[in-house]
Amino acid sequence: MVKRTGPPTLDRRTLLRAGLAGGAGLGIGALGACAAPGSTTAAELAFWHLMGGGDGIRMDEILHEMAGELSGARIKQTVLAWGTPYYTKLAMASAGGRAPDLAVVHLSRLAGYAPGGLLDEWDIARFEPYGVSEETFAAPIFERMQVDGKLFAISLDSHAFVRFFNPDVADAAGLLDADGTIPAASDVEEFVDQARAMADVTGDLGICYGWLGDSAHMWRLFWTFYTQQGATMEMADGVFQFSEDAFVGALDTIIAIISSDAANRRSDGGFAFSTFTSGGAGEFLSGVWDVPGLLDSGVPLDASPIPNLFGTGLDAVWGDSHAFVLPHQDRPDEDRREKVYEAVSLILKHSLTWATAGHTPAYTPITLEPEFGGLMPNTHYAETAEYLHFDPAVSFAGSGSNWQAQFGQAVQAALLGTASTSDALTSFTEMTDDFVRQAVI
Amino acid sequence: MSSVPTTVTAPGAARTRRPLRRHPLGLLYVAPFVVLFAMFLVWPTIYGLWLSLTDRNLAGVDPAAFIGLANYAEAFADPVMWRSLGNTVWFTVLTTVPLVVLPLAFALLVNLKVRGQWLWRLAIFMPFLLASTVVSQICVWLLNPDLGLINATLARIGITGPAWLQDPSTAMYAVVMATVWWTVGFNFLLYLTSVQAIPAQIFEAAAVDGASGWRQLVSITLPLLRRTTALVVALQVLASIKVFDQIYQMTGGGPENSTRAILMYVYDTGFSSYRLGYASAISYIFFAIVVVLSLAQFRLFARRSAS
Numbered sequence: 239m240v241k242r243t244g245p246p247t248l249d250r251r252t253l254l255r256a257g258l259a260g261g262a263g264l265g266i267g268a269l270g271a272c273a274a275p276g277s278t279t280a281a282e283l284a285f286w287h288l289m290g291g292g293d294g295i296r297m298d299e300i301l302h303e304m305a306g307e308l309s310g311a312r313i314k315q316t317v318l319a320w321g322t323p324y325y326t327k328l329a330m331a332s333a334g335g336r337a338p339d340l341a342v343v344h345l346s347r348l349a350g351y352a353p354g355g356l357l358d359e360w361d362i363a364r365f366e367p368y369g370v371s372e373e374t375f376a377a378p379i380f381e382r383m384q385v386d387g388k389l390f391a392i393s394l395d396s397h398a399f400v401r402f403f404n405p406d407v408a409d410a411a412g413l414l415d416a417d418g419t420i421p422a423a424s425d426v427e428e429f430v431d432q433a434r435a436m437a438d439v440t441g442d443l444g445i446c447y448g449w450l451g452d453s454a455h456m457w458r459l460f461w462t463f464y465t466q467q468g469a470t471m472e473m474a475d476g477v478f479q480f481s482e483d484a485f486v487g488a489l490d491t492i493i494a495i496i497s498s499d500a501a502n503r504r505s506d507g508g509f510a511f512s513t514f515t516s517g518g519a520g521e522f523l524s525g526v527w528d529v530p531g532l533l534d535s536g537v538p539l540d541a542s543p544i545p546n547l548f549g550t551g552l553d554a555v556w557g558d559s560h561a562f563v564l565p566h567q568d569r570p571d572e573d574r575r576e577k578v579y580e581a582v583s584l585i586l587k588h589s590l591t592w593a594t595a596g597h598t599p600a601y602t603p604i605t606l607e608p609e610f611g612g613l614m615p616n617t618h619y620a621e622t623a624e625y626l627h628f629d630p631a632v633s634f635a636g637s638g639s640n641w642q643a644q645f646g647q648a649v650q651a652a653l654l655g656t657a658s659t660s661d662a663l664t665s666f667t668e669m670t671d672d673f674v675r676q677a678v679i
Numbered sequence: 680m681s682s683v684p685t686t687v688t689a690p691g692a693a694r695t696r697r698p699l700r701r702h703p704l705g706l707l708y709v710a711p712f713v714v715l716f717a718m719f720l721v722w723p724t725i726y727g728l729w730l731s732l733t734d735r736n737l738a739g740v741d742p743a744a745f746i747g748l749a750n751y752a753e754a755f756a757d758p759v760m761w762r763s764l765g766n767t768v769w770f771t772v773l774t775t776v777p778l779v780v781l782p783l784a785f786a787l788l789v790n791l792k793v794r795g796q797w798l799w800r801l802a803i804f805m806p807f808l809l810a811s812t813v814v815s816q817i818c819v820w821l822l823n824p825d826l827g828l829i830n831a832t833l834a835r836i837g838i839t840g841p842a843w844l845q846d847p848s849t850a851m852y853a854v855v856m857a858t859v860w861w862t863v864g865f866n867f868l869l870y871l872t873s874v875q876a877i878p879a880q881i882f883e884a885a886a887v888d889g890a891s892g893w894r895q896l897v898s899i900t901l902p903l904l905r906r907t908t909a910l911v912v913a914l915q916v917l918a919s920i921k922v923f924d925q926i927y928q929m930t931g932g933g934p935e936n937s938t939r940a941i942l943m944y945v946y947d948t949g950f951s952s953y954r955l956g957y958a959s960a961i962s963y964i965f966f967a968i969v970v971v972l973s974l975a976q977f978r979l980f981a982r983r984s985a986s
Contacts, residue, residue, distance in 0.1 A: 351738065508820075639951070
């Protein structure tokens with residue numbers, strides 16, 4: 239009889255058996271991971287979103303804050319990279335009918351999702367016990383939460399493209415009013431003159447804008463100026479209609495700003511952000527989501543909406559909104575769905591935390607709270623929620639869309655000064671025709 | 680009693696059939712691979728072919744309908760697809776030539792008996808170890824028109840550098856430069872091992888016969904590296920024609936589609952515009968091109984080897 243005293247030796251058969259057992263375990267685990275998020279335990283709500291950086295940290299904070307208030311359920315969040323990867327995964331999960339219980343999309347993408355059956359409808363009446371109703375949203379946002387009169391989204395915020403400025407620089411340039419604001423320029427010449435005055439103070443740039451290689455930023459400022467002219471883009475009878483004059487007008491305006499001696503014509507996002515935060519520029523055109531980073535940098539900071547430079551009297555800026563949607567589930571569990579309604583209501587009520595990321599809460603009771611009024615510089619651009627303009631309501635447009643990326647490709651040469659605005663117009667028309675041709679909804 | 684068997688079995692048949700009967704457990708060993716191969720290659724390939732014959736759209740209201748070869752007809756008439764294909768071929772040409780010549784030159788230089796060989800090997804091979812995302816980010820910063828090291832260096836000698844990645848006339852070359860820097864190490868390693876495998880006696884004998892260094896290179900080294908060159912060219916063409924990562928991250932296919940590769944167009948069509956049927960059709964056209972190219976290469980090099 240052989241008596242083993244040491245640890246068992248690993249022979250070939252043992253290894254094989256262990257390998258097979260492990261493989262089976264892994265296989266079962268992998269299949270489990272493939273299971274629909276909606277099929278997890280009743281108490282766990284699957285929540286997909288695209289909040290990274292400061293946004294992600296704050297969403298995490300909110301979910302922790304409200305965890306005790308949401309009885310009988312907890313939220314399991316899955317964070318995915320924003321843009322095409324996120325929207326594709328969400329579409330595929332919805333198309334399979336086994337989507338997460340709750341997800342976030344940009345409102346500007348709603349037209350590409352809702353009519354195709356990828357989203358389930360919200361019932362606004364089911365929110366009433368939780369203190370949420372149509373009246374608790376700004377009118378343009380509530381309107382955009384619907385497609386063909388059906389409610390497909392519940393907006394969390396609005397976020398706009400704004401003008402950040404350094405109040406110390408603006409003051410030294412003699413631009414500040416008694417209330418600390420910069421008077422709204424009435425045309426592009428006056429706007430550039432203000433930037434020049436600030437450039438004299440910084441000894442470098444007056445204004446910076448990180449557009450180079452960034453299609454989204456190109457679009458945001460373009461759309462601000464395009465809509466300030468009262469122009470629209472829409473699909474009518476299968477034809478994409480837009481104003482060529484307003485297109486050229488908006489592009490020429492951007493070119494006039496970035497090619498002035500107060501700006502840098504070849505500025506990308508990193509350059510613009512670092513120039514402004516290091517005091518090298520008095521103004522910085524960007525989205526409100528930059529607020530946390532700007533505050534962290536310690537640069538003196540204030541903000542205002544981008545003024546109308548076309549004399550039309552229209553308040554208009556590019557904007558969008560993070561919104562909650564119900565990705566399509568073939569067999570939704572009504573109890574779980576009720577918890578989703580409650581969870582969304584709670585997140586809305588905790589959106590003061592969300593506001594510290596720079597966004598303006600869509601749930602208006604929050605914006606009326608004194609704490610929100612104390613948030614700087616948020617309160618100086620909060621008014622944009624009333625008149626922001628979403629991207630065209632067509633299936634191929636919206637934040638992170640390929641159409642937006644292609645727009646950047648069409649106009650970049652004009653912005654760089656190596657092509658004319660009419661060339662950009664031609665490129666834009668051709669590339670949009672391709673999208674219209676391929677659009678199915 | 681005769682020892683001659685009454686029935687004769689072909690040797691090959693005996694070899695192929697009997698072991699399976701004798702050792703059915705062998706199937707168990709290959710089963711995981713067969714299952715994975717079927718699940719992740721065979722089935723998607725067949726399903727993709729089916730998709731390419733339908734108008735499947737992820738966001739579409741209607742269910743997918745069989746539309747025959749309509750997607751293929753549309754693809755052949757699609758100027759963006761041809762542009763993307765042209766970009767891919769151009770990228771392949773621009774990268775394959777330096778990625779064959781440079782690693783050969785580096786391998787020959789490193790093989791010279793100079794000091795610090797480990798440092799040269801490391802310097803040339805190291806970038807290959809980096810992930811494409813890291814390489815892309817490094818290059819985006821290096822090529823930044825105002826903050827980048829490259830334009831700053833050019834400015835020191837009085838040259839205003841272009842907006843490398845934002846100018847359609849330079850973007851492709853910028854991506855090619857990044858790709859060459861990133862991947863030259865792999866081919867370099869192939870060449871270096873081959874160069875070091877050439878017996879030193881051959882060079883010694885040639886030197887005794889009075890062959891100069893150049894003559895040794897032309898008449899000994901390069902001919903003996905022919906098989907390695909064939910391998911490097913074949914691998915490089917296949918790698919370059921499948922380019923996606925660095926372009927996606929450095930330029931997104933822009934500006935003005937000047938760097939958009941065919942796989943990017945498949946990605947955009949399928950995953951951004953959600954036209955899975957059309958994207959599948961383009962994939963199959965590309966698949967056919969790669970197969971033809973591979974067969975042509977195989978025949979070409981097989982003929983050379985035979986000769």
